[in-house]
Amino acid sequence: MILDGKAPTGKIQDSWDDHRFASLKLVNPANKRKYKVLVVGTGLAGASAAATLAELGYQVEAFCYQDSPRRAHSIAAQGGINAAKAYPNDGDSIYRLFYDTIKGGDFRAREADVWRLAQVSNNIIDQCVAQGVPFARDYAGYLDNRSFGGAQVSRTFYARGQTGQQLLLGAYSALSRQIGLGTVKMFPRTEMLDLVVVDGEAKAITVRDLVTGEVRTHVGDAVVLATGGYVNVFYLSTNAMGCSVTAIWKAHKKGAYLANPCYTQIHPTCIPQAGDYQSKLTLMSESLRNDGRIWVPKKKEDCGKAPGDIPEADRDYYLERKYPSYGNLAPRDIASRAAKEQCDEGRGVGPGGRGVYLDFSASIERLGEGTIRERYGNLFEMYERITDENAYKRPMRIYPAPHYSMGGLWVDYNLQSNIPGLFVLGEANFSVHGANRLGASALMQGLADGYFVIPYTIANYLAQTKPGKVTADDPECRKSIADVQAERKQLLGINGKKTVSEFMREVGVLMWNNVGMARSQQSLTDTLQKLPGIREEFWQNVKVSGSGDELNQQLENAGRTADFIEFAELLCRDALHREESCGGHFRVEHQYPDGEAMRDDANFTYSAAWQWKGTGQTPELHKEPLKFDNVHLAVRSYK
Amino acid sequence: MSATEHGTMNLKLIVWRQSGPDKPGRFETYDAKNITPHHSFLEMLDVVNEDLIKAGKDPIAFDHDCREGICGACSAVVNGVPHGGQERTTLCQLHMRKFKDGDAIYLEPWRARAFPILRDLIVDRTALDRLVQAAGFVSCHTGGVADGNAILIGKPEADYAMDAAECIGCGACVAACPNGAAMLFAGAKVAQLAELPQGQVEAPQRVAAMVKAMSDNDFGNCTNHYECEGACPKGVKVKFIARLNREFTKALFQETLGTISTNRGTSKE
Numbered sequence A: 001m002i003l004d005g006k007a008p009t010g011k012i013q014d015s016w017d018d019h020r021f022a023s024l025k026l027v028n029p030a031n032k033r034k035y036k037v038l039v040v041g042t043g044l045a046g047a048s049a050a051a052t053l054a055e056l057g058y059q060v061e062a063f064c065y066q067d068s069p070r071r072a073h074s075i076a077a078q079g080g081i082n083a084a085k086a087y088p089n090d091g092d093s094i095y096r097l098f099y100d101t102i103k104g105g106d107f108r109a110r111e112a113d114v115w116r117l118a119q120v121s122n123n124i125i126d127q128c129v130a131q132g133v134p135f136a137r138d139y140a141g142y143l144d145n146r147s148f149g150g151a152q153v154s155r156t157f158y159a160r161g162q163t164g165q166q167l168l169l170g171a172y173s174a175l176s177r178q179i180g181l182g183t184v185k186m187f188p189r190t191e192m193l194d195l196v197v198v199d200g201e202a203k204a205i206t207v208r209d210l211v212t213g214e215v216r217t218h219v220g221d222a223v224v225l226a227t228g229g230y231v232n233v234f235y236l237s238t239n240a241m242g243c244s245v246t247a248i249w250k251a252h253k254k255g256a257y258l259a260n261p262c263y264t265q266i267h268p269t270c271i272p273q274a275g276d277y278q279s280k281l282t283l284m285s286e287s288l289r290n291d292g293r294i295w296v297p298k299k300k301e302d303c304g305k306a307p308g309d310i311p312e313a314d315r316d317y318y319l320e321r322k323y324p325s326y327g328n329l330a331p332r333d334i335a336s337r338a339a340k341e342q343c344d345e346g347r348g349v350g351p352g353g354r355g356v357y358l359d360f361s362a363s364i365e366r367l368g369e370g371t372i373r374e375r376y377g378n379l380f381e382m383y384e385r386i387t388d389e390n391a392y393k394r395p396m397r398i399y400p401a402p403h404y405s406m407g408g409l410w411v412d413y414n415l416q417s418n419i420p421g422l423f424v425l426g427e428a429n430f431s432v433h434g435a436n437r438l439g440a441s442a443l444m445q446g447l448a449d450g451y452f453v454i455p456y457t458i459a460n461y462l463a464q465t466k467p468g469k470v471t472a473d474d475p476e477c478r479k480s481i482a483d484v485q486a487e488r489k490q491l492l493g494i495n496g497k498k499t500v501s502e503f504m505r506e507v508g509v510l511m512w513n514n515v516g517m518a519r520s521q522q523s524l525t526d527t528l529q530k531l532p533g534i535r536e537e538f539w540q541n542v543k544v545s546g547s548g549d550e551l552n553q554q555l556e557n558a559g560r561t562a563d564f565i566e567f568a569e570l571l572c573r574d575a576l577h578r579e580e581s582c583g584g585h586f587r588v589e590h591q592y593p594d595g596e597a598m599r600d601d602a603n604f605t606y607s608a609a610w611q612w613k614g615t616g617q618t619p620e621l622h623k624e625p626l627k628f629d630n631v632h633l634a635v636r637s638y639k
Numbered sequence B: 001m002s003a004t005e006h007g008t009m010n011l012k013l014i015v016w017r018q019s020g021p022d023k024p025g026r027f028e029t030y031d032a033k034n035i036t037p038h039h040s041f042l043e044m045l046d047v048v049n050e051d052l053i054k055a056g057k058d059p060i061a062f063d064h065d066c067r068e069g070i071c072g073a074c075s076a077v078v079n080g081v082p083h084g085g086q087e088r089t090t091l092c093q094l095h096m097r098k099f100k101d102g103d104a105i106y107l108e109p110w111r112a113r114a115f116p117i118l119r120d121l122i123v124d125r126t127a128l129d130r131l132v133q134a135a136g137f138v139s140c141h142t143g144g145v146a147d148g149n150a151i152l153i154g155k156p157e158a159d160y161a162m163d164a165a166e167c168i169g170c171g172a173c174v175a176a177c178p179n180g181a182a183m184l185f186a187g188a189k190v191a192q193l194a195e196l197p198q199g200q201v202e203a204p205q206r207v208a209a210m211v212k213a214m215s216d217n218d219f220g221n222c223t224n225h226y227e228c229e230g231a232c233p234k235g236v237k238v239k240f241i242a243r244l245n246r247e248f249t250k251a252l253f254q255e256t257l258g259t260i261s262t263n264r265g266t267s268k269e
């Protein structure tokens, strides 16, 4: 089937305004309170959506698995948030942000969505300032900016090294205000385990109370998923331990298409893995690349030496060498692959030769240690706590790690999935980043979706439905509860020999080695052959103790792991079908002689949206063709 | 710090186990074997839990998520000190190189009246959320706000607000306080917003509502022990408690003068 993203046509500059005013229906203020919206996830996308919808007058119920909405993984974003304010007078504009995002995404995103994002980016900054977000300021009191990868202008707003934290606390405060007013009912420590679809429309979710174990449905008039990304499919990643694919996977199994799962982002600047026991990888913000220079020894035999003993002439600043105009600020996918290349050649440093240096000595000499401390102090501290090394004195060691998922549930221009009434926001959808996301753009997207897009587009759906159509005693709700309970019971009853984390590690290592930074037909077919075996073994041999009627973290992890194992197959299938390299998806068969990614625009200028057909069955592919009227499809060059 | 670079350690853990909110609790002893100096504290607990699971026993339940010191989920008292006592370090960022072979480590949940225990090391901290719900915000709607540069904010004020906003809401300050007070938490929020022009408009009502919410939610009174500052993994300073007190006095004074009413009721109206 050919999918229609329903993007407005006409002049792109006017597309969002025209759409908002001419095409979208409104719900009259007195009627809003009759509608209930279920918002799953209270990170940047979900918290901003829940707060705004409640302010408008809808009844909102919001859910998160943590003990408080303030802990969503948005909190971990360090570097900053983009906006086209053009305060520094360096040639930025909405068009340039739009263009950079399309190009950064390797021409695999819908133009109109990206334009809208660039357009509302400026409102986000204003909104956050009004909430009391303490953005960095210069001495005259104006908002300060820094630059980020993939852009030649300074458009990134930041709050020390904790921008995500501060933006989330802003959204959380707006949400808390509504909770206090009674317009949002908040359900923390509550995990969504199923979507309920009645007569083809999303009307309820089934959740498990993580404290009591109670399984129940919540019924509403529309469902908003803002449940974050899925790169924990690689086990080790920069995501939080609880981040999972579960919410979108359960929705997928109820009919929602999952688009471009193979677009995963590997972040170039993370602390390298130190041992097998490791449970996660820690990001060192990409903003460090503003002042740090990346290098490896030119000679293999130097790799074991202390970095200070390697003379300048024997260092290879490979990003500056290969990409003179962007240098250390080359986009993430490019910087990550380049690091892998150096290490594959045997010039990596640190444990296992899987690391490159990020060196601040030149900046410290130029700007003084105080300035560097002011800019990145908390990151240097974090680095030292983890590695026991002082990065003011000795270059950091970094290596790429799974970080972000560009793929997600397919949505149209209104952020509605193919199931009417199911809307998807933030990292959980596939929308604006194409095959690669630029730094500081995810925070922007989450807040754009939540504050400035969904309030308009959901009204269009609600205006056309009767409130309260479905009730909790609907057979579909009852069936959903029974299904979720049966799955818990099954997990608890297997009583096998392998722990949940043993399974997750096994899948993660397999995926990272074969489907991580580089993929080939061979590695993908191999993985697709192994995954069903792991899935079957899981359901026969996993060990989950305790009961379902209590706080049981093993049971929670078991469910998430089961979903990741199934989802991994889809990710591989998508990667196998996409016979091109683009952005975060690198197929070794498709590269230029110099190792750059080779797109195939003639055959692959589309988004791939997959439809679930059953466990072990081949999913069905639907294509949404991508049209580019405002940018020229070019080979993405950062040289 | 006597663990050698490559040496592994064996430790004894004495852990508070409690199967549910109203169940009795007790200490149990476990071995943590073959721990390297590079294990984080939580990764050490992972090792112990894998052993427990394999032995058919219930693993130790503990809150955690980001494991990079920012979400505020992890929370346990290690040898009597919340987060284990390394300066500016959450439990998830504490590394085993700070311990030595043969050490005995006591592990307990946050203990405070406002934080009921849910299971083992996990407590219910929603009382902190309720403080924010009472008034820890600027009452602005989405949309229709001024340009971000319309109101200039001096760098010192922005930095001061950011220092206060570093709080991760973990609750270590409450756990460390002999009275179970939430003054550092509330003070940081009050100070951040009172320092910024955007938050000044509602400053008196905010501080009044948050002070009331503290007593409504079973938090104790501050009697200037200042244990909270030492326990805070983000280095939030007690000067923000002084700021809260100043803001509160100011609000009362303004109310007495009749220039404001703190009883505007930011919530539940």
Ligand SMILES: Cc1cc2nc3c(=O)[nH]c(=O)nc-3n(C[C@H](O)[C@H](O)[C@H](O)COP(=O)(O)OP(=O)(O)OC[C@H]3O[C@@H](n4cnc5c(N)ncnc54)[C@H](O)[C@@H]3O)c2cc1C
Binding pocket: A040, A041, A042, A043, A044, A045, A046, A063, A064, A065, A066, A069, A072, A073, A074, A075, A076, A077, A078, A079, A080, A081, A082, A163, A164, A190, A191, A192, A193, A226, A227, A228, A229, A238, A239, A240, A243, A244, A246, A247, A283, A285, A403, A404, A425, A426, A427, A428, A439, A440, A441, A442, A443, A444, A446
């Ligand atoms: C270490 C790190 C640094 C980053 N730095 C930057 C940066 O500098 N700039 C930038 O733009 N982007 C950055 N990103 C990316 C960005 O932070 C995220 O993409 C973005 O914050 C995601 O927001 P979200 O609201 O979509 O999801 P999240 O913040 O992940 O929120 C997901 C929410 O869904 C809930 N949830 C999930 N599953 C369920 C379920 N089954 N049931 C109930 N609730 C559920 C969770 O509880 C949570 O509330 C960074 C990411 C990481 C990991």
Ligand code: FES
Binding pocket: B063, B064, B065, B066, B067, B068, B069, B070, B071, B072, B073, B074, B090, B091, B092, B093
């Ligand atoms: S787990 Fe997030 S701060 Fe420790």
